[in-house]
Amino acid sequence: MSEELSALQNIGTWELVPLPPGRSLVSYRWIYKVKIRSNGNIERYKACLVARGFSQEYGIDYEETFAPVTKMTSVHTLLAIASIRNWPLFQLDVKNAFLHVDLQEDIFMQSPPGLPHTSGQVCRLRRALYGLKQAPRAWFEKFGNAIRSAGFTQSETDHAMFVHISSAGCTILLLYVDDMIITRDDRAHIEHTKRHLKHHFSMKDLEPLRYFLGLEITRNSRGILLSQQKYTADILSRATLSDSRTAVTPIESN
DSSP, X not given: OHHHHHHHHHTTOEEEEEOOTTOOOBOEEEEEEEEEOTTSOEEEEEEEEEEOGGGOOBTTTBSOOOOOXXXXXXXXXXXXXXXXXXXXXXXXXXXXXXXXXXXXXXXXXXXXXXXXXXXXXEEEEEEOOTTOTTHHHHHHHXXXXXXXXXXXXXXXXXXXXXXXXXXXXXXEEEEETTEEEEEESOHHHHXXXXXXXXXXXXXXXXXXXXXXXXXXXXXXXXXXXXXXXXXXXXXXXXXXXXXXXXXXXSSOOO
């Protein structure tokens, strides 16, 4: 928790100010997550400070909230194209994506414990903290501007798909919140796009695509194999059915 607070302070997520008269406070909450790899092993533990967006007031703290994400149909189609044409598939992740966005609205949040402050001071948010209603939309707009500046065009059928076409080939990028897939026949342009995005955001290059939206992706000389073993195991675990006996069919005989 202390590391999370220090990281948020270092990037200027807020400034401490007295609460202006007549303004309401947005509350906060700590979220604890366990990051799991596709093989089921624990990767790391994480504490995340989020704003409780339900306490925001429409017309004062936020207005538009919708942000598109890529469609599963687009993901399946892209995987099929990459398999047929033998294109490489890469996955990128934006670290603390929402915190790259500067807020346009004045939003005041309660000061969390552990944050040095004087009595009466609250956090005036300068960055789009997770949990704010407008955060996803603001992040998508910022990412869209950055990727379009690299020559990409936004698809009209899937607004979270961006395409770059040139005489050298075609690059396709799919975005789902802060995770993205990128593919092309020319790897040099993929690396160019990665450098462009790293110039604008703090990125994590996950290299070859292996796990995306519950899909486990395995590639070999014959093509691409898709599996949802971990996703299915998670559903069974949440339903407390992990220890149940298996059957060829779940339907009763006769």
